[in-house]
Amino acid sequence: MILSLDRWHLLALLFLSIPALFSCSEAPESLNNTTVEIDLSKSSSAKLSDFFERIDYVLLDYSDEKPIVFPYKMAFSQDRFFVESRENASIFIFDWEGKVERIIQNYGDGPGEFRFIDGLFYRTPFYMCM
Numbered sequence: 001m002i003l004s005l006d007r008w009h010l011l012a013l014l015f016l017s018i019p020a021l022f023s024c025s026e027a028p029e030s031l032n033n034t035t036v037e038i039d040l041s042k043s044s045s046a047k048l049s050d051f052f053e054r055i056d057y058v059l060l061d062y063s064d065e066k067p068i069v070f071p072y073k074m075a076f077s078q079d080r081f082f083v084e085s086r087e088n089a090s091i092f093i094f095d096w097e098g099k100v101e102r103i104i105q106n107y108g109d110g111p112g113e114f115r116f117i118d119g120l121f122y123r124t125p126f127y128m129c130m
Contacts, residue, residue: 058098066103068092075122084120091120 048055060083062068069087076082080101083092090105106113 058094058096060092060094060100061098062092062100066090066105073120075120077122082120082122084117086117089114089117091117 060068067088068083068085068090070085071083072086073084074081080093080095083094084090085092088105089107090103092100093102093104095101107115109115
């Protein structure tokens, strides 16, 4: 089968292909990158207590029906903290005793639903971006 293009189609094809010719170029040789060398022979060991006054552990109390799967990001405030569960697209909100206050979970493809949480940020007053 032989394709024949009339003059207008040929001009349109030529016009649309011109940006592709000029968009491909070589990367500049110098991007002003800085290399930082780390001498591991000068490393030293330290304890967390050398840097922090105290360390508190919080045992999270949540049900097996709604698990945290692959916790990815955390955000903290004075009275609560947030844990992103990447695999089931959920945000768990805990108080500092480890009790679940709320689970934001609206997984799906419909209006008001989401499949993937790309980030978790918290600002005061209560304002959370996902």
